[in-house]
Amino acid sequence: MMNVTRLERNPLITPADVTPYHDDHEVIGVFNAGVAEYEGETLLLLRVAERPITNNPAIVKAPIIDFSEGEGKLHLIEIHEDDSTYDFSDPRTIRYQDKDSTAYLTSLSYIRLARSADGEDFTVDEEPFIYPETKHEAWGVEDPRVTQIDDTYYIQYSAVSEVGVGVGLISTKDFVSYERHGLMLHPENKDVAIFPEKINGKYYTLHRPVPKGIGRPEIWIAESDNLIHWGNHQHLLGLSEDGWDSGRIGGGAIPFKTEEGWIEIYHAADKNDRYCLGAVLLDLENPAKVLAKTNEPLLVPEADYEVSGFFSQVVFSCGVTLQNRDIRVYYGVADTSMAAADMSVDDILAQLTYMKVPEGGTIE
Numbered sequence: 001m002m003n004v005t006r007l008e009r010n011p012l013i014t015p016a017d018v019t020p021y022h023d024d025h026e027v028i029g030v031f032n033a034g035v036a037e038y039e040g041e042t043l044l045l046l047r048v049a050e051r052p053i054t055n056n057p058a059i060v061k062a063p064i065i066d067f068s069e070g071e072g073k074l075h076l077i078e079i080h081e082d083d084s085t086y087d088f089s090d091p092r093t094i095r096y097q098d099k100d101s102t103a104y105l106t107s108l109s110y111i112r113l114a115r116s117a118d119g120e121d122f123t124v125d126e127e128p129f130i131y132p133e134t135k136h137e138a139w140g141v142e143d144p145r146v147t148q149i150d151d152t153y154y155i156q157y158s159a160v161s162e163v164g165v166g167v168g169l170i171s172t173k174d175f176v177s178y179e180r181h182g183l184m185l186h187p188e189n190k191d192v193a194i195f196p197e198k199i200n201g202k203y204y205t206l207h208r209p210v211p212k213g214i215g216r217p218e219i220w221i222a223e224s225d226n227l228i229h230w231g232n233h234q235h236l237l238g239l240s241e242d243g244w245d246s247g248r249i250g251g252g253a254i255p256f257k258t259e260e261g262w263i264e265i266y267h268a269a270d271k272n273d274r275y276c277l278g279a280v281l282l283d284l285e286n287p288a289k290v291l292a293k294t295n296e297p298l299l300v301p302e303a304d305y306e307v308s309g310f311f312s313q314v315v316f317s318c319g320v321t322l323q324n325r326d327i328r329v330y331y332g333v334a335d336t337s338m339a340a341a342d343m344s345v346d347d348i349l350a351q352l353t354y355m356k357v358p359e360g361g362t363i364e
């Protein structure tokens with residue numbers, strides 16, 4: 001039986017705890033945070049989503065950063081709700097009625113730091129930490145993951161703009177200043193999670209391309225010598241036909257090492273966009289080899305703060321903290337707030353179904 005202990009303090013951080021950075025905006029989400037342990041504190045790299053306040057309910061405003069004159073400036077696109085070019089049914093996006101594509105996002109995301117000594121009680125910084133600075137981030141920066149390698153923290157995040165969602169890479173040693181390394185993967189790709197050490201001389205990352213013609217949104221793995229240029233891409237984990245992981249799956253937390261293998265907590269959505277968390281066990285020496293996975297989710301939206309919010313029925317993790325054989329999973333809930341739950345590595349392992357070994361062969 002899987003024991004998942006949600007923290008009593010949940011939700012840990014809500015939009016009411018964050019003051020808007022932009023004038024005439026409201027914070028609608030503080031979610032999908034990356035996790036780092038730095039100088040004895042737990043840091044959450046929060047995705048903060050701000051939405052322009054509108055005085056006329058018939059006008060929908062879409063925020064973007066305009067880089068046409070060099071330095072970025074916040075610009076609000078205004079669209080009348082009767083405009084039949086657009087479809088407003090998904091609260092996150094404004095879509096074209098007659099094309100299978102997104103015209104604008106309804107909020108602008110950037111990254112803000114929250115700090116805690118005990119991993120439960122967080123204080124949110126007043127200023128953004130990572131804010132859109134390039135044309136590839138004109139629609140926002142989202143869903144960061146943080147990988148610590150020696151004394152450097154690598155932050156992988158979705159860089160969103162009208163040309164697509166790619167994956168940006170930033171490194172920092174002190175969470176004050178940082179270095180930008182551009183896009184490590186081009187659109188459309190998300191849900192990157194770089195492993196925290198080299199394995200047989202190579203860095204590895206999980207990633208999630210979104211094939212449009214042939215193929216589905218599934219988890220891939222790639223290798224690199226320098227964390228910037230990635231190759232030898234291999235398909236890692238696919239969707240099922242029905243059920244909790246039949247819509248889309250993507251890497252979640254940074255994988256962590258156990259004696260049994262690398263454990264990755266990932267997210268999976270069903271065909272109705274209900275997001276759950278699952279786990280996969282990867283070979284210690286070759287993480288492109290799946291040893292076992294959860295056939296049933298580890299965590300499903302159940303608590304009221306997971307079931308309803310800006311985008312309901314979502315649990316989405318970008319990071320965990322590990323203490324011996326226990327983990328604390330931090331996760332965004334309903335695209336609105338942050339929560340955490342504790343579970344043990346042994347319970348996760350007990351939930352896994354091992355892949356079949358072909359007769360006379362090894363697991364591939």
Ligand code: MAN
Nearest residue numbers: 092093105142158160165335
């Ligand atoms: C999806 C959702 C949104 C996000 C966009 C762009 O529509 O995950 O929250 O803003 O993609 O990444």
